[in-house]
Amino acid sequence: MQFSLWLALVGAGTVISLTPGAGAINTMSNALNTGFRRSIWGILGQQAALVVHLAIVALGVGLLVASSPTAFYAIKYAGAAYLIYLGVRQLLAKPEAEEAVALSRRNEPAWSMFRRGLWVNLLNPKAVVFFLAFVPGFIRPEAPLAPQYMVLGATIVLIDILVMWFFFAAAARTFQRFTRSTRGQRIMSTVFGALFIGVGLLLAFF
Known part of the structure; x- marks a missing residue:
């Protein structure tokens, strides 16, 4: 991959990662509930999904998903239901004493x-569809494909880890004082529960 093309990829990948979505909400929620350092595990899970999406697109399966309404909507509604489930679970979470919060972070x-x-x-x-639209612009078909996909995937994953951990997870530190009281915990559970449900509804209906 040419250096100028790679720089364009870095710029595009950064903008995409900074766009708030379910991954950002999940990262901030993890950072609040488990601490900044341990939130990396959720971020790594999100990156594993990105690698799967990229592999799907690279293998051509993504085109089948995008062109099959049944497959697309089945995955779409399953994803929306999962986000709404996370939101409801967050809304129903019971406040804990500060000592119990610290214990749950460790456990x-x-x-x-x-x-x-x-x-x-x-x-x-929609991530598959996005990758179908995004990836071809950074792939040169006349050059070997495997190295290009490896560079593209490594770049996207590294950028997303940095943005998720040092922007969204770090930003959650601002709200950690709310977790020290039962009232603050209720507020944060309501906020993040509503955000998960809102993103789930957006995924389902748009």
Whole structure:
């Protein structure tokens, strides 16, 4: 990949990662509930989903998903239902004492956070459609494809990790003081629950 084309990819990837969505909401929620450092597990799960999406597009399966209304809407509504489920669970979460919050941060398994991040990004068929529109602009068919897809995938994943961890997860630190009281926890649970449900409804109906 030419350096100028790679720079364009970096710029486009940064703008895309900075656009708020389900991944950003999940990252901020994890950072609040488990702490800044441990939120990386959810971010890594989201990156695994991005790699899967890119592989789907590279293998040509993405075109089949995009052109099949049944497959597209099945994945779309499953993704929307999962986000709404996360939102409802957040709304129903009971406030805890500060000591209990600290304990829950230590006890939530990394795999649980990874899996949640994976499903949040994986159950989004619009990501496949987006990659179908986005990827061809950075791929030169006359050159070997495998190295190009590897560079493209590594660049997108690295950018998204940096943006999610050092922008969205770091931004959540501002709200951590709310988790020290039951009233603050209720406010944050309501806010993030509503955001998850809102994104789920947007995915379902738009």
